[in-house]
Amino acid sequence: MNLIKVILAIPFLVMLLLPFFNTKGKGIIFYAAIVLNALLSGYLAIQSLGGELTVFTFPGSLVTGPINLRIDALSGWFILIINFVFITGGFYGLFYMKAYQTQRNNLTLHGIVVVLLHWALLCLCAVQNSIAFLIFWEIMALSAFLAVIFEHGKMATVTAGLNYLIQSHISILLLMFGFIWIAFKTGSYDFNAITAYTSEHQGVAGLVLFLVFFFGFGIKAGFVPFHTWLPYAHPAAPAHISGIMSGVIIKIGIFGMLRMITLIKADYYTIGLIILTFSVLSGLYGVMLAIMQHNLKKLLAYHSIENIGIIGMGIGIGCIGLGNGNIILASLGFAGALLHTLNHALFKSLLFYTAGNVYQATHTLHIDHLGGLIKKMPQTASLFLIAAIAISGIPPFNGFISEFIIYSGFYYWMHDAMLGPLMAIIFSVLGLVLIGGLALLCFTKAFGIVFLGQARQQFHHEVKEVPFMQLAPLYLIAFFIVLIGVLPQIFLNVLSQPVHLLSGMTMSSNLPWQGEMGKLLQPVTLGIWVFILITGMIFGIRKYITRKRNMVVEPTWGCGYVAPTPKLQYTASSFVRAYGKLFKPILLSSKTEKEVQGIFPSGGSYETHVYDRIEKYLIDNPIAAYKAFLGRFLFLQNGRLQIYILYGIIFIVSVICIPLFYDQIVLFIQFIKQI
């Protein structure tokens, strides 16, 4: 109980202290606050994963009613993920921010909002009262906004930040609608009221309520078509904030959905199908656009949408299991989703941090300007490679494990499915396979163009590896990526409580799904170990046989051409050109081209841009129409002071005069009503 009070007090202490220290002191306090918060909340979270609930009630106020804080297994799992990402991200951020040392006030603000963000996310996991939830949600949205626009000198950053801010308020609007609906019907803001209301009103009410929350949380999570803020906000933010955003902020949307699944009683079969549809679309659309991106961080941002899709597929399967009363199917789905949430937090934050290293070293994120960085930054390159393999869902790393569980869910569902579900299964599997293949295309492109080959552009400054301390948290993340890959059992044991909670099983010692999961994953783990063993053996043999062979270093074979320049290399655009042509109907790409002409040709150029089709039709076009409509009233805003005073006078006169005509107005209304 006191622990919770300490956690609640930490950000206020930081707010008071941070402005009065020098840059180094700020860093220490900032990081100490995050670690302290993480340790305290982590302690409670670990207890909850062991099956021990932490419940604490604040008296609250007249409006809110008592505010319950409860850390159950689901909160525990997300709290641990949040803490891990903030501990590694915060440490990385300390070094990443060194370049901005001179902006002292800006750094103070940044430190405070990051601590606040961490704190708000933790509270969101625990709070059980809708008003308090909305307040924390708002704190989270605002502090994330401030964290994103750290470089607010740049116009693009502010635009991206505002885009994020507006969209996250649409999310809040939807959530508010859902919560007020419940409060209006039951008179209570407690989360238990949601369960009470929906179990009384079976049928459409529960479904619609769930969908309201699904869309609300979906905006935060970045489901297609609510994803449009994501590809702007991620590249605009500093690298550690991008990692945190992709790692946990969008996951809080997933958390919200899962929390609602534990609360709302509704027809989960239909809900499952709806989630599945959105997820498959998100997954495919995200990766399709990711491939065409030229900005490394934007590419990664689109990949977050893809991975949210994969997580959503797991949730969808889980819901269908709930709806069918099939506990094993439900646990397969939820276990896959929860594990992928962790996995994505790991490899995506690692990718963003390595992209941050690249940015620090080269000051650009344009893929086609980079190249050959593996020789200058071998450690960053290796870490990026590990994360790239993991995110493509390829063994022996963690991405494969969660995707394998989700695949198993689909094939398990097949056993007793009828025609309709079978169609859903086969197209979801088709989607998941295509996602895997496209991710492979995308990350071979990203890794190959950025790190391999020769530098495509000469930089005026020295390109060098970042200091080891900055890489240390990255190694820690990579360690976990490998650990989950080779020993997933540990993490699945930890997952047993949250999965129980979600699949609606009573806490009993008899855990049917754990045996199933063990049976499922034991041989996969064995396979991965055998694979690592074989690879090691072949390396050994290769080393032994070739130890006396002579090795020559020569230029790359240029098919007879002896003076190749780095400009002759394949670029990112050319690597995906065939793909771009094939998917042209879906992608909205434009190109500007200046062909090389004449006997003594001058320079030619070729540029392609890809725009988001959904963004165009769902966001841009309506906004344009709205602006056009409002533009008709532009004559009112003509900048002449006299006219503005006239408006004021008209307003005052009408305010005074309208009551005089009250009776007449009433008469007129009655007359209209009679007609």
Added chain:
Amino acid sequence: MLSLFLIVIASAFFTGIIIRTKSLASGRKGPGIFQPIKDVLRLFKKGVVYSETTSFVFQIAPTIYFSSVVMAMLVVPFGQSKGIISFEGDFIFFAYVLALGKFFSIISAMDTGSSFEGMGASREALYSMFAEPAFFILMGSLALLTGHTSFQEMFASLHIGSYISYALAILGTFVLMMVAMIENSRMPIDDPKTHLELTMVHEVMILDNSGFDLGLIFTAGYLKFAIYGALVVNLFIGVFPYHYSIPMFFIIQIVLSIGVGLIESFMARFRMSHNAQFIFVLTSVSLLIFFGALLILGKFA
């Protein structure tokens, strides 16, 4: 265990037979069927040339590619006899382990900085992406038909009885063979013997590999062909005892390799720009198989 030996033996002569068939078809005598193995052994003895552009990725990639193929081989069963590793969902593992090998072969090609190899890498990534859905839907249909999700159980409980199932087996063979062609970069997707780098897919990716590494890549290619051959064989031999199934295995492998040789002798490669569409057609064929499976199970009722 049995499958491992059989695949290794089959891989020793498979490519040799293809080359011999092509030679005979074009009126030459051609090399012996074990010439590819001899070539590989010679490569193993040679020194190596590395490009100065390359990094460690280029040096580890062939080994990982090879071991991924070996790992995939361990999963493949032979009729009633399990592969060395066999479990529920092992075909997912099979496909994803091969994908790891592909990932490394693609980035190792990009490591050289050669535009030719980049081109090959781009094509390889695109084609393999399109080939995978066909494989997964085919396996999904088999899983649906048999109620199992491991290679061995699926193949062992596959009964070919009705007309529909004959049709399905033929379509399945077609899909598997085409996937094999794509995975092994043979005609009609890719022409391994083309003389122009611009028209290659797989060959152009390994332009800079030499010595032991090149030997590994070649060996992996031979094994891969035999693995897919074994999968095709598995479609038919589920219930037969070994004294029928083992000869059948070799007969089918030889027929397949002669078939590949004949196709390569008398057909031209598809237009490179149309390959992707063609490969995606495979997915619709495998969807047909899926619908056939639904028909057999009476799900349309």
